[in-house]
Amino acid sequence: MNYELFRTFAPLIKYIMGFLSRIFGRKTDEEQQKAGGMEDFMTLIRVYFQAVMAADLGITNLAALPDLRVFKATLHVPTQNNKLGLAEKTRCKKMLMGLYGMDENFTKEIDQSIRKRCRKPQDIQAYMIQFSAFSQDLMMLMGNLMKFKLRLPGFFKKAIYSMTEKTVNDIFNKNDFSDAGVMKTVVAIRQYDQKLGFSQQWVTDFVYRVVMLAKKEKRPADTDTK
Numbered sequence: 067m068n069y070e071l072f073r074t075f076a077p078l079i080k081y082i083m084g085f086l087s088r089i090f091g092r093k094t095d096e097e098q099q100k101a102g103g104m105e106d107f108m109t110l111i112r113v114y115f116q117a118v119m120a121a122d123l124g125i126t127n128l129a130a131l132p133d134l135r136v137f138k139a140t141l142h143v144p145t146q147n148n149k150l151g152l153a154e155k156t157r158c159k160k161m162l163m164g165l166y167g168m169d170e171n172f173t174k175e176i177d178q179s180i181r182k183r184c185r186k187p188q189d190i191q192a193y194m195i196q197f198s199a200f201s202q203d204l205m206m207l208m209g210n211l212m213k214f215k216l217r218l219p220g221f222f223k224k225a226i227y228s229m230t231e232k233t234v235n236d237i238f239n240k241n242d243f244s245d246a247g248v249m250k251t252v253v254a255i256r257q258y259d260q261k262l263g264f265s266q267q268w269v270t271d272f273v274y275r276v277v278m279l280a281k282k283e284k285r286p287a288d289t290d291t292k
Contacts, residue, residue, distance in 0.1 A: 121151030
């Protein structure tokens, strides 16, 4: 198995940040990226992925799990019951819920998705590639479909969430997009999601959080959270 695929999220983070920066009309230099929490959020997502995979598949080589290794060492997370991934998964889950407002169902769907689709180490490669492509296409299309709506101030949380929810619903259920390119991406997203098994609710919560964190990075002084 090519463990470098665990690093797939790195270019994905840069892509999402760059794409949303164009929507919000801001520059993306290192100083601005450090000001927000989108990169930290995406890092925790991939740490959680790796923790679930380690626990479910019995992976013991921390060198093969670079993000999990750094997370474990930085927070001094002890190994639970001599099984890598269990304690790290619990700690990461608490951080996703406490820092970013993700609910129990968000992490539960990740558990279910990985458990059903990664039954042996060899399955991880395809799963990581699919999730990376799914996320990239999803954020690109959400930006194209929502356009100026994403420019709403962050304190319009309910309105932004409702618009995100409606757009996600259109991506999953609408079949009369006039733009051929949009329809092609819609089909690709649906196909990826069938392979990954995430619900519309999960996708909505994921996109909404990324968008709100992007808004926070635009205004470092903004303390807006979900």
